[in-house]
Amino acid sequence: MVKFLSEEWIDISKKYILEKLDPEQDLKNITTSLLNVVEHVPPNDTSMNFYLGFQDGKLTDFIVNTGDTFEEKEAIFIIRGNYGTFKGILKGEMSMAVALLKNRLKLKGSKMKALKLIKPLDGVIASLREITDEYEE
Amino acid sequence: MTLKDVVSMEKITLDDAAAIAKKGTHCGMCKIDFLGTGLCPSGKKHGFIAYWPQGRMEIVKALASGRVKPTEKLIEIANSCSFCGICDRQCNFATQLRPEKVAKALKEYVDNLDKSDFQSVLEDDVLRELRGIVGEEWATNDPIIISSYIRTIIHPDSELNFYIVMPKNAEEISKVIKFANKHNMPFMPRSGGTLLTCATPTVLSKAFCLERGIIIDLFRLKKLEIHPESCTATVGAGITAFELQKAAYEHKLRAHLAEAGAHVCANIASTGITSTWQNRYGWAADNYVDVEIVDDEGDIKNHSDMDIKNPYTTERGFTDITLTPPGIITESIVKLHPVFDDEDVVLVPFDNLKDALSMVMKLAKRDVGLSLVILSRKYLTEFLCPTPQIAKDFEYILKNYMKLNYVVDVICNKDDKKIVEEMADYTIDKNLMKSLLLGSPRLASLKDSEFLKILSEEEDPLKAIFAGPMRKHLEKGLDASPEQIAQVFDEDLRDFFKKAYSKPEMSDIIWLHAFRILPSRLMRQRLFFAQAGMIWADDEDKILKLIDMLAEVCDKYKLEHSLGFISPMDDGKYAFFEYDYFYDHNDPDATKRVSQALIETTEKCLLMGDILMVLNYLFKGLYRKEHVLYPKPKAISKEEQELFRELIESILGEELKW
Numbered sequence A: 001m002v003k004f005l006s007e008e009w010i011d012i013s014k015k016y017i018l019e020k021l022d023p024e025q026d027l028k029n030i031t032t033s034l035l036n037v038v039e040h041v042p043p044n045d046t047s048m049n050f051y052l053g054f055q056d057g058k059l060t061d062f063i064v065n066t067g068d069t070f071e072e073k074e075a076i077f078i079i080r081g082n083y084g085t086f087k088g089i090l091k092g093e094m095s096m097a098v099a100l101l102k103n104r105l106k107l108k109g110s111k112m113k114a115l116k117l118i119k120p121l122d123g124v125i126a127s128l129r130e131i132t133d134e135y136e137e
Numbered sequence B: 001m002t003l004k005d006v007v008s009m010e011k012i013t014l015d016d017a018a019a020i021a022k023k024g025t026h027c028g029m030c031k032i033d034f035l036g037t038g039l040c041p042s043g044k045k046h047g048f049i050a051y052w053p054q055g056r057m058e059i060v061k062a063l064a065s066g067r068v069k070p071t072e073k074l075i076e077i078a079n080s081c082s083f084c085g086i087c088d089r090q091c092n093f094a095t096q097l098r099p100e101k102v103a104k105a106l107k108e109y110v111d112n113l114d115k116s117d118f119q120s121v122l123e124d125d126v127l128r129e130l131r132g133i134v135g136e137e138w139a140t141n142d143p144i145i146i147s148s149y150i151r152t153i154i155h156p157d158s159e160l161n162f163y164i165v166m167p168k169n170a171e172e173i174s175k176v177i178k179f180a181n182k183h184n185m186p187f188m189p190r191s192g193g194t195l196l197t198c199a200t201p202t203v204l205s206k207a208f209c210l211e212r213g214i215i216i217d218l219f220r221l222k223k224l225e226i227h228p229e230s231c232t233a234t235v236g237a238g239i240t241a242f243e244l245q246k247a248a249y250e251h252k253l254r255a256h257l258a259e260a261g262a263h264v265c266a267n268i269a270s271t272g273i274t275s276t277w278q279n280r281y282g283w284a285a286d287n288y289v290d291v292e293i294v295d296d297e298g299d300i301k302n303h304s305d306m307d308i309k310n311p312y313t314t315e316r317g318f319t320d321i322t323l324t325p326p327g328i329i330t331e332s333i334v335k336l337h338p339v340f341d342d343e344d345v346v347l348v349p350f351d352n353l354k355d356a357l358s359m360v361m362k363l364a365k366r367d368v369g370l371s372l373v374i375l376s377r378k379y380l381t382e383f384l385c386p387t388p389q390i391a392k393d394f395e396y397i398l399k400n401y402m403k404l405n406y407v408v409d410v411i412c413n414k415d416d417k418k419i420v421e422e423m424a425d426y427t428i429d430k431n432l433m434k435s436l437l438l439g440s441p442r443l444a445s446l447k448d449s450e451f452l453k454i455l456s457e458e459e460d461p462l463k464a465i466f467a468g469p470m471r472k473h474l475e476k477g478l479d480a481s482p483e484q485i486a487q488v489f490d491e492d493l494r495d496f497f498k499k500a501y502s503k504p505e506m507s508d509i510i511w512l513h514a515f516r517i518l519p520s521r522l523m524r525q526r527l528f529f530a531q532a533g534m535i536w537a538d539d540e541d542k543i544l545k546l547i548d549m550l551a552e553v554c555d556k557y558k559l560e561h562s563l564g565f566i567s568p569m570d571d572g573k574y575a576f577f578e579y580d581y582f583y584d585h586n587d588p589d590a591t592k593r594v595s596q597a598l599i600e601t602t603e604k605c606l607l608m609g610d611i612l613m614v615l616n617y618l619f620k621g622l623y624r625k626e627h628v629l630y631p632k633p634k635a636i637s638k639e640e641q642e643l644f645r646e647l648i649e650s651i652l653g654e655e656l657k658w
Ligand SMILES: Cc1cc2nc3c(=O)[nH]c(=O)nc-3n(C[C@H](O)[C@H](O)[C@H](O)COP(=O)(O)OP(=O)(O)OC[C@H]3O[C@@H](n4cnc5c(N)ncnc54)[C@H](O)[C@@H]3O)c2cc1C
Pocket: B188, B189, B190, B191, B192, B193, B194, B195, B196, B197, B198, B218, B237, B257, B258, B259, B261, B262, B263, B264, B265, B266, B267, B268, B269, B270, B271, B272, B273, B274, B275, B323, B324, B325, B327, B328, B329, B330, B519, B520, B521, B522, B523
């Protein structure tokens, strides 16, 4: 198990998603990109972000950054929320859809289109759950 | 009641008290002074729900089930009840319960505990900081106090991992939110709790409640100013519908409001204020001039600020479900409307919905009436009748003898009244309504009488009773008086209710429509769930089909159900409908069936098209109604239906077959 947003976390996550998730079955052949901005990261109340890119259900990018912007690539969706919200989602305490509907996650992009990604993204989140149980307190 | 009386009251155990408490539904009527009794002194002083009658009931349930252990605070809570009897009067009017018995049992239970039975609750760092913001007295992490919020913002199975704060203004709320964000703690406001109590037993509970974190109780934001010169009022988030209406009426002005216990700001934020007055007074942003909001970042904003992004618009479509408002409204400047000297009430009885609908939509399009609505037989009887049994018998009579199933209910000025009367063969006027209200016990007692049997044999019983000679007999037979209606209350409360019903407003139909103290009777000792929506109204047959569909689904799930009301909006272009399911909130099987019916009917309405369902208009009350209602909602496709199902599954977090 590795710490959320750490270097090892990216490495293992990438590997896990590529190996364990079937592009067609699990990821429904999605082509999309998602920038997740994580605010209020303890202990210093900073922001971090991670960018996920998929092409026909295959993970193409998984990049973690500090700060709340990511200049390298333009994402179709930008999701913003605090560390506690992302932690709750990864721990399975709240679904991504509920977090969106409760405004815990703020979305830039069409809500309708984002919600169409619920199923495939649920699979990604479930796999991230398998490898992460360490969080900043 | 003196303390001596209390001691001589029949002793009840904590379990017996819990059995009474279980019937409580958090209607919130014990938090408003609607009978002129004054308010519960301890609740008024301490604010937290734990000190109000409804909170004591919730605490007793939590203690009896072992959900919480006594804390030192419990001693203060139990002793803060002075047994003044106010709650018994208020609660008896609304729900027929006696909360004082519960308070008494709680006190006895506490008195019999050993000192060592009470745990002390330590102040942790979070609480210390919160107290630094709102003051020592107004923040707590005491499990007993927290338990009093179960079922109105806390899911019944949740761990009690919460802090509760009662800030006094927007600045304190802002600081609380900034603190919460920094510490990654979720937060949520609570006002009257009436919407939350309706959602909590159902499958929507997890989505609506706060899972942990900080409950921001808005009770202390009590600013209330009427500005007669601009026909507006400044209303703090702690002000209830009843309080605002009372202040407005002193200036011959009327506010547009939901039920008496709802907080005005919460109402604007959540349902946007739907009512029988909405065809004239509007919906959503029509209701206010400006609002002050603390957003999710803790920033304080006003809608009138020049540099904010358009706050009046929203995404559309069936997936646009929002489970929280776009910020906490701390203050609103609401519109007020004139009260005319020649206002009157006219009701037109119908045996069928088709004719009632046709009339109400004609009136709506011509903008007739201030308040304009079709009320079902069920609503009429639940509202008018002082006990559930009387309501049941009264309804039986309306259905089986009088064939009165719907009324078109209009509050209007004299000119409009003439229009209504010209369109109807016979009507019910203000005085007859007053007689039906005060005489409801007598009418109910006539259930198997010869008089009613003869009436039912008439070709048109409605005509015979409201336009023929039988009207006089009915009025005489009802023997309507405060004395008569007071007889149905417990013996020790009869004098009080005789006086209460002697006040003109208590049987004044216009006053009752404006102050809305009767809707809480829908939740007496059991709950209701209001499936609701707004349907494009050009096709009346489609509205009838919708109502038939709602009934069929409820039958399938074996629920007690009824149309509540249909009220036109937007000059009769839309019709708002509320269809109610009544159920025992303590029965898990019943709550499951309510949830199934709720989802199935939502899906079926989406497939029908032209309907904006409650899940899609909730928390959009700050927006312009035009941005929410238009373009007309299209029927969803098969593919979208799949998406709807995925979304619902994801929201519910569980499989619910329907
Ligand atoms: C018997 C009964 C009859 C009803 N009739 C009507 C009716 O005719 N018309 C109608 O419109 N509604 C009606 N409702 C629904 C209810 O009146 C409204 O939803 C109202 O907003 C509830 O107010 P509350 O103070 O109880 O809110 P709560 O239940 O405390 O809160 C409701 C929601 O709003 C949020 N909230 C609370 N305060 C604020 C605030 N200041 N700013 C932002 N968000 C806030 C809460 O977090 C919660 O999500 C009825 C409910 C009942 C039980």
